[in-house]
Amino acid sequence: MAIKVNKEECIACGACLSVCPFSAIVMQDDKAYITEACTTCGACVDTCPVEAILRKEETKVVTMDKSLYKDVWVYLETSEGKLRNVGLELLGEGRKLADGMGQSLASVLIGHNIEGLAQEAFAAGADKVYVVDAAELAQYNTDGYTATLFDLITNYKPSVILMGATNDGRDFGARVACRVGTGLTADCTGLGIDEATGLVSWTRPAFGGNIMATIICPDHRPQMGTVRPSVFKKPILDYSRTGEVIHVPNKVKAEDMRTKLIEMIHVCTVSCNLEEAEIIVSGGRGLCKPENFSLVEDLANVLGASVGASRAAVDAGWKPALHQVGQTGKTVGPKIYFACGISGAIQHLAGMSSSDLVIAINKDPDAPIFKMADYGIVGDVMEVLPILTEEFKKIKSA
């Protein structure tokens, strides 16, 4: 596909220049000119008042027999012998895609002593579970997991693979996609089926959450994407469902793994387990001083909530990066999200917009966080927080 300007029609009005998200159009000799920054998103095509910009389909040499690839796969990430929530969330979404495409939903489990988790996958909607169980794979390892998933893809040829956009998912998802030579859409927040083509349409934020892009992978299989945790809800588990467990022997040897995990240091307690939290209390620059962060922690303690922080608060060194909520931090989707002294930059909103209920406290009535909030208190966060904590304490003990 390519975007072309019909120079005879172009009236040099400049309308396309301002809509191009990638600054890929310049004026040359009074005509619009598409530069190499173009991603063929087509934003200019719709804007041109004289229809001088056209999207041209280019015929590609198809080297891949796409009909050999079928089924939707969900990679199930585990942590200490348990499934991460994101895998279950993706089974819910994967079920919809598989039904829409008239295909089966399979999931992939890699690890050691993990076969028991297959039941949970069936309950969440899977028809099949591929299990690769070996002592060598007990811990996540880039080389080991890349080789294993690549081998499964080569043998069983799925049409679609969904993975969680976790640190590990993004670490080996990219390597697998590269080894297969297919497309991988990062950090998606929306999934659907493109009506015209039957392809998966992957929607994701870009430019720090300022715009959304819908991506497709037309000519390569599998179509792969990583999906943000906490964006989709977990499906209701139905333990009467059953399915087929397919054991696949491990081919990875310990010496094939070039990195070694020596030690895990868990600094994370309840307070920073943001992805799985039901309630999160987050603090930002409005707290003015690092000491005041204790006001946020006090409220979190009373509510049994996790503690989040804005980028500003993390940058200022008030909280470690593990607590950061936002585009470059963690994405969260709790039942209740308290934003305390957070102005609500778009990058922060991108990380918490799937919260069910947002309560914001900020002294600036024009702060963008109030646009996102279901309830907003305009007031000094240092004054409001202690009262809120005290009141919740009373409610709890009542």
Next chain:
Amino acid sequence: MMEILVCIKQVPDTAEVKIDPVTNTLIRQGVPSIVNPFDKNALEAALQLKDKHGGKVTVISMGPPQAKDALKECLAMGADQALLISDRAFGGSDTLATSYTLAAAIRKIGTYDIIFCGKQAIDGDTAQVGPEIAEHLGIAQITYVAKIEVDGDTVSAEREYEEGYGIITAKLPLLISVVKSINEPRYPTIKATMKANRAEIPVWTMADLDVDEEKLGLKGSPTQVRRIFTPPQRTGGVIIQQSTARESVAVLLQSLSDAKII
């Protein structure tokens, strides 16, 4: 003596991007182009290793000719040399085509002990180009690194996990992507900046690389952007602004109670 490569990207400062409330499109005018912030952490990590172990730091970037400005900033920070990979044929590359092209350039450079990248770029936020470069080159990787030590041919790194940190070791050569907390990037001196501004930055085009043209640019990109749109603006909910904080809290709790939330 270490040979260190750093991959950087010139990006629009997404914190400065605004949406036009009338047309609902990006306002890009006046948005400065910067070195991707995480890539500055990558460069700083490289410079610190050079300070400690000696060696050479080479910065490379793939992008349009104006990306030279970003490379000059890296030279001013202390990189020994910079290289721009630029050709119209690279236009429209997704992460697979970008990493293929960068890997071809790195192969031509030849020797390296460590390739540093930022964990992701703030415009695309994919975090994929680093691992894909490592895959094209067939070398190991450690991503999300918050601390690094090199002893002989062994690297020991602290990698960020959702729940904490893992200590990971590996042998050189290796690709490492870094998180922000790894360091505080240094500021260039005025003298270094003036010197960097005069530097001639070599540009490699498609003709300089051993590449398959079918794997470059739009043609070599499996993913395609179908549509770009601005997310729907939320209108906001109930705003509470009583005369005292205590009254505001009381109204909030009453509202939550009425809505059966508490």
